[in-house]
Each structure stands twice: as C-alpha cells, then as structure tokens.
Amino acid sequence: MPLTMKKLAEIFTNRETGLTQGHRMCPGCGAPMTVKIVLMVAKALGYEPVIGFATGCMEVSSTIFPYTSWSVPYIHNAFENVAATISGVEIAYRALKKAGKIPSDKKYAFIAFGGDGGTYDIGLQSLSGALERGHKMLYVLYDNEGYMNTGNQRSGSTPPGADTTTAPVGKLLPGKIQLKKNIVEIVAGHENVYAATVTTGEPMDFINKVEKALQFDGPAFIAALSPCVRYWRMDESKSVDITKLAVQTKYWPLYEVERGVYRVTRKPTSFKPIAEFVKAQGRFRLLLQRPDAEQIINELQQYVDRRWERLLALEEATKDKPIR
Amino acid sequence: MTGKKILAITGAEAAAYAMKQIEPDVVAAYPITPQTPIVEYFAKYVADGEVRTEMIPVESEHSAMSAVVGAAAAGARAMTATSAQGLALMLEIVYIASSLRLPIVMGVVNRALSAPINIHCDHSDAMMARDSGWIQLFCEDVQEVYDLTILAVRLAEHEDVRLPVMVNQDGFILSHGVEPVEVLPDEVVKKFVGELKPIYPLLDTDHPVTYGPLDLYDYYFEHKRQQIEAMKNAYRVFPLIAEEFYKISGRKYNYVEPYRMEDAEYVMVALGSSNGTIKDVVDELREKGKKVGLLKIWMFRPFPKAEIQRYLTARKAIVVLDRAVSFGAEAPLYEAVKSALYEVAARPLVGSFVYGLGGRDLKPEHVRYAFERAMALDLVADKEEYLGLRE
Numbered sequence: 001m002p003l004t005m006k007k008l009a010e011i012f013t014n015r016e017t018g019l020t021q022g023h024r025m026c027p028g029c030g031a032p033m034t035v036k037i038v039l040m041v042a043k044a045l046g047y048e049p050v051i052g053f054a055t056g057c058m059e060v061s062s063t064i065f066p067y068t069s070w071s072v073p074y075i076h077n078a079f080e081n082v083a084a085t086i087s088g089v090e091i092a093y094r095a096l097k098k099a100g101k102i103p104s105d106k107k108y109a110f111i112a113f114g115g116d117g118g119t120y121d122i123g124l125q126s127l128s129g130a131l132e133r134g135h136k137m138l139y140v141l142y143d144n145e146g147y148m149n150t151g152n153q154r155s156g157s158t159p160p161g162a163d164t165t166t167a168p169v170g171k172l173l174p175g176k177i178q179l180k181k182n183i184v185e186i187v188a189g190h191e192n193v194y195a196a197t198v199t200t201g202e203p204m205d206f207i208n209k210v211e212k213a214l215q216f217d218g219p220a221f222i223a224a225l226s227p228c229v230r231y232w233r234m235d236e237s238k239s240v241d242i243t244k245l246a247v248q249t250k251y252w253p254l255y256e257v258e259r260g261v262y263r264v265t266r267k268p269t270s271f272k273p274i275a276e277f278v279k280a281q282g283r284f285r286l287l288l289q290r291p292d293a294e295q296i297i298n299e300l301q302q303y304v305d306r307r308w309e310r311l312l313a314l315e316e317a318t319k320d321k322p323i324r
Numbered sequence: 325m326t327g328k329k330i331l332a333i334t335g336a337e338a339a340a341y342a343m344k345q346i347e348p349d350v351v352a353a354y355p356i357t358p359q360t361p362i363v364e365y366f367a368k369y370v371a372d373g374e375v376r377t378e379m380i381p382v383e384s385e386h387s388a389m390s391a392v393v394g395a396a397a398a399g400a401r402a403m404t405a406t407s408a409q410g411l412a413l414m415l416e417i418v419y420i421a422s423s424l425r426l427p428i429v430m431g432v433v434n435r436a437l438s439a440p441i442n443i444h445c446d447h448s449d450a451m452m453a454r455d456s457g458w459i460q461l462f463c464e465d466v467q468e469v470y471d472l473t474i475l476a477v478r479l480a481e482h483e484d485v486r487l488p489v490m491v492n493q494d495g496f497i498l499s500h501g502v503e504p505v506e507v508l509p510d511e512v513v514k515k516f517v518g519e520l521k522p523i524y525p526l527l528d529t530d531h532p533v534t535y536g537p538l539d540l541y542d543y544y545f546e547h548k549r550q551q552i553e554a555m556k557n558a559y560r561v562f563p564l565i566a567e568e569f570y571k572i573s574g575r576k577y578n579y580v581e582p583y584r585m586e587d588a589e590y591v592m593v594a595l596g597s598s599n600g601t602i603k604d605v606v607d608e609l610r611e612k613g614k615k616v617g618l619l620k621i622w623m624f625r626p627f628p629k630a631e632i633q634r635y636l637t638a639r640k641a642i643v644v645l646d647r648a649v650s651f652g653a654e655a656p657l658y659e660a661v662k663s664a665l666y667e668v669a670a671r672p673l674v675g676s677f678v679y680g681l682g683g684r685d686l687k688p689e690h691v692r693y694a695f696e697r698a699m700a701l702d703l704v705a706d707k708e709e710y711l712g713l714r715e
Contacts, residue, residue: 048529052394063537073526075397076536077390077420084387087380088352088394088402089526095349095378095400102399102527126390129383 018072028236030226041210047109052086054118055079080122083130120156144228156181161287169286188257194220196256201243233282250304260323262314335498340365342473345513349400352391358495359407359433385410389417396426399525405431422457427480428488435495444683445495447648460625466503494597579628588617594645605691637668641698675703679711
C-alpha cells in the first residue's frame with residue numbers, strides 16, 4: 001500500500017525524522033518541510049538515509065557547531081559539490097560492501113540536498129557528472145528561486161520581474177530579464193534518470209515521487225518549489241498555499257520524466273491566471289508598479305501556457321517510449 | 325631481502341603500481357598532463373580486475389577531490405592524483421579535506437601553473453597548496469615515488485595525525501622517465517598499510533555524525549588549533565613509520581636527507597628531482613677537495629625546521645634552490661630555510677636561486693655556478709638570483 005500522510009504521521013509520532021526540532025530556519029520556510037518529507041518517506045520505507053548538503057540557508061541553519069539538527073549521517077562539503085560528494089559516499093558504500101566491511105543487510109539511501117544556487121548554477125557541473133556516472137542517489141533541489149543565504153540575489157532559477165539585489169527592479173531594467181532555467185529538462189537529458197517536480201502543497205504527489213525516486217535503479221532528481229518567506233515577501237503561514245497556487249497557475253507544473261517518458265501527475269481541470277501567483281508575493285511589488293508590468297506578466301502567462309501544452313505533447317509523444 | 329623484484333617503470337607507473345598494491349577502496353580522478361598516466365594505469369588495473377577498488381572517473385578535479393572527501397568521510401580508504409591546474413581547480417576542496425581530517429593520499433605530479441599554459445615541471449602547484457593543511461612529501465626519483473606513496477598511507481591514517489598527504493613528483497622528469505624501481509611483494513605492502521580504521525564513518529548510521537558544520541568565531545579557532553597540533557604530530561610520527569618501512573624495504577626515509585654533509589662548509593638545499601643532479605655535482609666537487617654537501621628535503625610540510633637548523637648551523641654558506649617563486653616575496657623554500665636560520669647560533673651566509681620554471685633544465689653547470697658563488701662567499705641574503713634564465 002502506498003504511503004499516506006496519515007501513515008507517515010503515525011510512524012513518526014514516536015520516531016525521529018532525522019531532522020530534529022531546533023534548527024534555525026525561518027518559520028514558514030519550504031526547505032525543512034521538503035527535507036522532512038523526503039526523510040520520512042525514506043525511513044518509512046526502511047532506508048537508512050545518508051545526507052549530503054550543499055552550502056545554503058538550510059545547511060548553515062541546521063549545523064551551527066556545537067549543535068546539529070541531524071540525527072542521520074550528514075556531510076556538508078562546499079557549495080557546488082554536493083552531487084560529487086554524495087557520489088563519493090555512494091561509491092565508498094559499494095566498495096566497502098564488496099569488501100565485506102559494512103553490514104550487507106542495511107539499505108542505504110544516499111540523498112543530496114541543494115538549493116537553486118547550488119543546483120542550477122554553481123553546482124550544475126557536479127550534478128551533471130554524478131548523473132552521467134549513474135550513481136544510485138537521490139538529489140533533491142529546494143528551489144526558492146534566488147540566493148537566499150547571501151540575501152536575495154538572482155539565480156538561474158529566479159523568474160523575470162522578481163526583485164533581487166543583483167538584478168533589481170530599477171528605473172531602466174525590470175529586474176531579471178531572463179526566464180528560469182529549466183533544470184528538470186537538463187536533468188532529464190541525461191540517460192537513465194528519474195526527474196520530477198514536487199511541492200509541499202501537494203504532499204501525496206510529493207510522497208509518491210520520493211518513493212519512486214528511491215526505488216529507481218539509477219540517479220533520481222526531485223525539484224521542490226520551496227518558498228522563502230523573506231524573499232517572496234509573504235506571510236509565513238502562506239508558504240504551502242503559494243505552492244498550490246503555483247501548480248494551479250501552471251507556474252510549477254507537477255510532472256515526472258522516467259527514462260525519457262514524461263508524465264504529468266497533476267492536471268487541474270481549470271487554471272488560474274499567472275497574475276494571481278505574481279500578485280500574491282511582495283518580490284514582484286516593484287514590478288507591478290512599473291508601466292510595463294502587464295506586458296511582462298502577459299509574457300510570463302504565454303510562456304507557462306506554451307510550456308504546459310508542450311508538457312502534454314511530450315507526455316503523449318513519449319508514452320511507452322522509454323530511452324532505455 | 326631475497327628475491328628482489330626490480331621493474332623499469334616511470335614515476336607515473338610507480339605511483340599507480342603502489343596504488344594497486346595499496347588497493348584503496350575508492351579512487352576518484354580526472355586526467356591532466358603530466359599526471360594522466362597514473363589515472364590510465366590505475367584504470368587498467370580496475371578494468372583487468374587486478375584491484376577491487378571502485379574507481380570514479382569524475383568530470384573534473386574539483387569533483388575528484390569532492391568525491392574523495394565523500395568517500396573518505398564514508399569510511400573508505402580513498403586516493404587521487406593531480407597536477408597544476410587540476411590542483412588549482414580542486415584547491416577549495418583540498419583545504420576542506422585536511423580540515424575535515426580525512427586521511428587521503430594524493431599523488432601530485434608537479435607542473436607549472438598557467439598562464440601562459442605550460443605542461444612542464446616546476447613546483448608552483450605544490451607551493452600554491454603548501455598552507456592547505458596537507459602533509460607534503462617530495463620525491464627525488466622514481467623509487468621514492470613508489471616508496472613514499474606507500475608510506476604516505478600509514479602517515480595519513482595514523483591516529484595522531486589523520487591528515488591528507490601529497491606525494492610530489494616532478495612532472496615528466498619523474499612521471500615520464502623510466503628508472504629501475506625495486507618493488508615490494510604485494511602481501512608485504514598490504515601488511516604494511518594494513519586496514520584503514522575509519523573514525524566516525526558516515527556509513528555507521530547507528531552513530532550518526534555531522535561533517536562540515538557551520539563553525540563560527542566561537543569554535544573555528546579551536547578547530548584550527550587542533551589541525552596545527554595534528555601537523556606537529558605528523559612531524560613526530562613520520563620517522564616512526566619510516567623506520568617500519570625501512571624494516572620491510574631496507575630503504576630509509578627521514579624529514580631530510582643529508583648528502584656528504586659531514587664536514588661540508590657549503591651546502592645546497594633543494595626539493596625534488598634536481599637533488600639527483602646536485603648529488604652528481606657534489607661528488608665532482610668533492611673529488612676536487614671542495615667541502616660541499618646537499619640537504620635534500622623529503623618533507624616540506626610539516627617543515628622540518630629542527631633538522632634544517634641542526635644541519636645548517638655553523639656552515640659557511642647555504643644555497644637554497646627553488647623551483648617556484650613567490651611574487652613580491654622570497655621564494656618559498658628559501659624563505660622557510662632562511663627563517664629557520666634566524667634562530668641558529670652561528671648563521672651561515674644564505675643565497676636564493678630560482679631555477680627550472682616551466683620545465684627549464686637544471687644543468688650541472690648551474691649547480692656548479694651556485695656552489696662557486698657560495699664558496700666565494702658571494703651570496704646576498706636579500707637577493708634572488710636565477711639559474712638558466714636569459715636576462
């Protein structure tokens with residue numbers, strides 16, 4: 001029987017998830033929620049999680065020496081190399097198992113977590129290398145669409161029009177010009193991978209995909225839209241709701257690509273305009289004051305519409321046609 | 325030592341052969357000239373099933389060091405090799421490896437750093453990493469590459485040390501030069517290096533640990549102090565391991581090798597393969613009755629200051645040869661030697677000679693010239709001079 005929220009709640013009433021209370025992330029932050037769901041699913045399925053973390057908010061907030069919020073093995077190496085680090089851990093596991101130096105009955109889950117900076121940008125090479133080498137690992141991206149650890153700078157994931165300190169909305173420029181980099185397509189472009197999008201606002205979809213990712217025979221990648229309440233400028237009680245809105249506005253379509261086969265996992269019967277998603281967040285406040293705001297929002301609307309149509313077409317085209 | 329096995333191999337093959345006998349759990353590496361043959365030889369051992377090592381052919385040196393850090397933290401014996409730009413690319417993680425106290429052994433095939441791009445030997449890459457918290461050993465010949473690679477494993481993994489070690493060999497000169505090398509039987513090497521006893525391995529999920537936490541001003545300083553102490557321990561532990569290695573090989577290593585130093589009044593100090601050339605010139609000058617000697621440095625980090633002081637005090641003149649520079653300051657080895665000599669009772673004259681950048685040959689006449697300057701007491705401590713340079 002597939003895992004449910006209720007089941008997870010029961011299992012973890014008297015059991016640690018692996019990430020304990022007392023970490024110093026902001027209230028309402030999407031990252032610890034994302035991490036907890038992943039850890040709970042892994043543990044509930046009998047895996048022993050071993051965690052690698054890229055430099056970022058979550059890393060600095062959960063391991064301030066002499067404290068640690070992690071009750072599972074955890075390694076932070078540097079900003080851009082969590083995929084390579086976890087691939088080293090995973091390869092060590094293979095070697096030590098082969099040599100009979102570790103118990104063979106343990107079922108490990110090697111999980112790398114990185115923010116959008118460490119994944120879309122500086123860590124992309126390390127991620128691509130690890131995917132190409134085919135390590136049995138799960139890479140989880142928590143995507144808050146900017147460099148939050150250093151304070152609201154643009155990333156390759158920042159959407160156009162969002163106000164950031166390195167691509168600010170100014171008198172001349174309307175904030176970031178470029179669209180988000182499509183990280184799932186990049187990951188899915190590697191052979192024999194599982195790639196999926198999730199959000200905390202759709203937990204059942206999230207849980208199912210983690211389960212699938214952990215059981216996938218090869219590298220798996222999960223991209224979680226993970227709001228930063230400080231940067232997105234919204235009430236901390238709204239961070240789960242906004243991810244639901246992201247799905248309802250086609251901003252963050254929920255889908256998966258398994259060995260080249262696309263599947264859209266949530267197909268809302270009706271959609272809301274992207275403007276609702278934009279207007280719900282303070283990071284677009286300056287954009288909305290500009291005379292060209294409507295034009296930029298329209299362009300974004302056209303983009304998400306086209307991408308949605310394309311996803312459906314890919315789903316149709318790749319049905320029963322796995323790459324391997 | 326009956327039934328000695330002697331192979332005619334290059335420095336690169338010697339490093340790979342030692343790695344094969346050590347049979348680490350994990351090797352992650354990226355090819356870079358002139359280190360490439362090490363990776364190639366080792367990949368062939370893996371492909372032929374001669375080692376049970378898991379090898380990851382990573383996409384960059386940065387990832388090589390990152391993966392080796394992950395593997396070592398997991399509890400595996402992990403090794404890699406690199407050179408010049410590769411070491412530069414991995415440098416960020418080189419510091420992390422030593423700060424996490426991971427006993428990694430890495431062969432460094434010394435090569436000039438860009439720009440301009442140059443694939444030949446000098447020590448600018450090693451000197452770039454000299455303060456990274458790694459133990460640094462330098463080899464004169466291919467035999468030493470083989471021996472010190474094996475010895476390095478024990479040094480790195482010693483419980484009082486737990487620091488990574490770089491085994492430096494001169495690019496092309498050693499890495500691609502064939503020399504006779506006496507190798508030990510596999511089982512002797514296996515027994516010597518023994519099993520790695522992992523400390524706080526990540527794979528021990530019953531005792532979870534957090535590696536690489538955020539460490540602010542309230543603890544970072546103390547952690548650095550622990551690293552400083554570990555380096556000091558390396559200095560203490562090295563001769564003990566060298567003694568054990570002597571018992572299995574008959575070859576004796578130490579922090580430094582004194583060559584014809586008994587009554588030497590004029591002494592040269594150098595790192596790496598040029599020591600071979602210097603020895604020849606020392607022999608030649610000795611035949612002419614000149615009181616010259618050589619102090620070869622095997623261990624550059626931790627710096628064997630006490631030996632430097634002990635061997636160099638009261639000599640008439642010291643010539644320090646550097647195959648690297650420090651822009652705007654004194655050459656690295658010279659600076660260290662001169663600094664050590666500040667404390668000795670009878671300070672000799674000292675002179676700094678930089679040679680061989682980008683692979684330029686050090687010829688016997690260069691060494692002879694430097695000795696002649698020393699014997700004429702024509703050395704100025706504050707003057708950096710160059711051997712074999714067109715001015």
